[in-house]
Amino acid sequence: MKHHGGTPPVVLFSSMSEEDRHLRFEGESDCEPAPLPTLRHSCSHIMAQAVKQLFPDVKLAIGPAIEDGFYYDFAKPEPFTSEDLLRIEQRMSEIIVKDLPFVREERPREAAIRFFEERGEPFKVEILKGIDAATVSLYRQGDFVDLCRGPHVPSTGHIRAFKLLSCSGAYWRGSEKNPMLQRIYGTAWLSREDLDKYLWRLEEAKKRDHRKLGRELDLFVFQDVSPGAAFWLPKGMVIFRELERFWRDVHDARGYQEISTPVLVHKRLWEQSGHWDHYRENMFLVEAEEQIFSLKPMNCPESTYVYRHHLRSYRDLPLRFSELGRLYRFERSGTLAGMFRVRQFTQDDAHIYCRPDQLQAEIMGVLEIVQLLYGAFGFEPRFFLSTKPEKAMGDPALWQQAEAALQDALAKRDLPHELRAGEGAFYGPKIDVVISDVLGRDWQLATIQLDFVMLPERFALEYIDADGQPKRPVAIHRAIYGSFERFVGILTEHFAGAFPTWLAPVQARVLPVSEKVAAYGRSVFERLREAGIRAELDDRNEKLNYRIREAQLQKIPYMLIVGARESQDGTVSVRRRTDGDAGVVAVEGFLAGLAAEISSRSVTLTVGRS
RNA sequence: GCCGGUGUAGCUCAGUGGCAGAGCAGCUGAUUCGUAAUCAGCAGGUCGUGGGUUCGAGUCCCACCGCCGGCUCCA
Structure with missing residues (x-):
């Protein structure tokens, strides 16, 4: 090679x-x-x-x-x-x-x-x-x-x-x-x-099995009526939404434009993209008025319709279309496995259309996002470069330029990689990204896939270059989390359900010592909620120890215990799920610290008794 | 899809052919409590689904579905 x-x-x-x-x-x-x-x-x-x-x-x-x-x-x-x-x-x-x-x-x-x-x-x-x-x-x-x-x-x-x-x-x-x-x-x-x-x-x-923790922590469940598709419960949906928010913050700040394309699409599209010939056995088909439609197994072909909505100039490129698309793929029944192998999932997809000379910069941009998103969870990504296979399509010179662009982008970002010679797709080379979780298991998450053929050629994409001539753009397919479903499954097991505070479905629970201080407990709870903290009040008629135990088992990062003393002083007694009693602080001080911890998306309080 | 296992209350599980059970959770009451389980009472079921054998099936047989562990698949 x-x-x-x-x-x-x-x-x-x-x-x-x-x-x-x-x-x-x-x-x-x-x-x-x-x-x-x-x-x-x-x-x-x-x-x-x-x-x-x-x-x-x-x-x-x-x-x-x-x-x-x-x-x-x-x-x-x-x-x-x-x-x-x-x-x-x-x-x-x-x-x-x-x-x-x-x-x-x-x-x-x-x-x-x-x-x-x-x-x-x-x-x-x-x-x-x-x-x-x-x-x-x-x-x-x-x-x-x-x-x-x-x-x-x-x-x-x-x-x-x-x-x-x-x-x-x-x-x-x-x-x-x-x-x-x-x-x-x-x-x-x-x-x-x-x-x-x-x-x-x-x-x-x-x-740590996410299927067990998902049920115990009320994150998500699977039901017989929809094998291979999760029911997201309110608390799991909080995590989903936080991951989405983080992802959008990062992409909005980097020139991505979010789109959304139809889920149910006529088979004509899949014939044009080649999926009908190569991927049909993995597609769910739906018939209506004697026409055959498919639930989309991928977002890519449809993003070309957004590209073609206008005649594009070389000045418009790169165009970065992101899409949180819900995809459906038929997987054989014996292969389904919790969130790790599903039939319906949400891909954090994006398609970048650019000129060949922009490839390297675009790839570096994607690599930066990979490092940023994974860093937030303490994952250290490893990179694998797959190059031209024997049965490849497209201009060999373009292949060479693209492989060089991928390799140079990795080198410029100081990222070592392993070469997988000849393992690229027929339509372009790619970088796969693998992480190891806390138990030492490997997961392939992100993929950065170059494409000279499938989208650009089959959908005849063009831009008008400086010389007034139409030229063919290059497409980059990329996903970072891979799928929200699998990613949440991995995070659940990685953190054993003790999510960092910014992701935790409930960030703080207020525990009044007895009914005598219930009113003060409620006022603390309301102040937290007004400050945008995901808080709960547990003023049930149970002993404090009992309620602490429950909050601990629910892996809630902060317990705020309030009794007569706190009520008098306007304070809370803080108990952290990792190390127990953390002393008494003023409500304002606690709020400020918690807000800072959350907005910085730190990986905190994740090691607790299980 | 294939091989094997498995499916009983919201959860974890007992129940080897003869009246469906326990703990936890839930509800009601008592208790008013300071850092991991207070006490008492009550309620909770188409035993995955459909057939069959039997006087009688959660239990035995067949088919199907889901789940679990693998295999295969993942242009």
Whole structure:
């Protein structure tokens, strides 16, 4: 891959997954020869050995190390039960105690094929027939032999900390045309402490699950009547609106013009854009008066109608049309997952139409917005540049100019990136942005996608250049949050429901100690509300401790406790959700501090007891 | 869509063929309380939906729907 100036890409992490390495025979070995992948790979062999001992009729498929663990696929008519998993785990422990050495053997490929044919392992034979090598290696531990390039730990006794996690169906070689196998997932670590830490992480993730917190904190729910689409409850809608407000503040100040285009659109549009040929199976169709319409799965084609509303001059460009468009995509029922995979969502989209010479400046502008928006949540974005694929359309010179513009824009903003050569779309190169949440999980959010073809060519977009000639603009598709739904899901889990004060559905709750000070409590509550604070008054006939506990569980950033003393002095006793009693302050002082915290959109008070 | 699991009160869950239950939440009353659960009473159900087996089905069987864990998909 040729680079077009700028700094060379910095590789942030290896792009080859352990699974690809193992399944597609990429690289030299079946797992990265580092201690942890090797250990996990060996553990998968031990699991296969245990399974073969307990269930002699199963056929072996394949068993790679993966991120955080390993799996092995088996052909078996009945699925494994959770009792089976316990028995397998126990047998594995016995194999580990025996400390069997892993022994490598090399054989001619033909001999290996005969060997596995005799042992009745059709999948191994199929793999071998696809391998282009004169000799292959086998690994043996005790009575178990597997086709494998290694490496492995010296003996089974090296496995100290492992656990089987789950089983599920998985297609042979990942294709749904192939038979379904039974996959067992496990995890293995260098020490007991590491394993415990990992299991704790799983537990923590479960506690933070946005589906659970969404219900408990009254943010959003899902109902049978609309699979894959959220019902936003009042408190969740507060977060949605704050994110919208922030987004609009940022875009309004940077020359974006917000538009809104129809949701229900005639199929003619999708035929012109190419979606009808390439994306129809993901579109919801609606028939009316013998005409076929679709709920829009994307905003882009329609933004061209806004562009074409006027004849455009080179002086008009760039035009930055933003749109918070509600999109509908048919996703197969088995793929839906809370807010993370939905059928209806709100994309924070924008389409920038510019001249080729404006590309770099526009991309830098988008990158600035990415950093600004993500910085507000403490996310540190990583950037991936995808370049021209083999089947690309458009002028090669334009491709080169565009890739250079993307790369230079990243370099000028001092942003390291990883190159994904050949992974751009057919209509242009792109930058994808990935963040890691507090639990170390990666999420791809933003995408900055250049487009020479889909919008400009298919919709014949033009501007009149300085020389009086019509020219074709370049389009930039970009989304920063990605979708509000998914972003709120990620934020909910990232903050474990304890949103920064500016996002918190309820920012302060007033708790009068008893009915005797109810009137003062109400006056404090009303002052907060008049100051634009999202406040609640909890003057129910319950003990203070009870009401504090509830406010704490609702993860409300500030509790204002008022009794006789505060009532007399015009003060409030502040309790913060993170660290409890914060002392007594005058109401005015508290209001000023809170207003400053909110308007600066600081990431505050986010670590609390869960 | 495929494999498996699962669906009982607003929530969390018990209930293995014989009168639908508990805790929390809700409502009513008592209590007037200083930094994470006061006490008592009351009310709450088409057991996901539709069929079937049975004298009798929350429970057994079939189909469908939703959800969960994966697979596949995500021009």
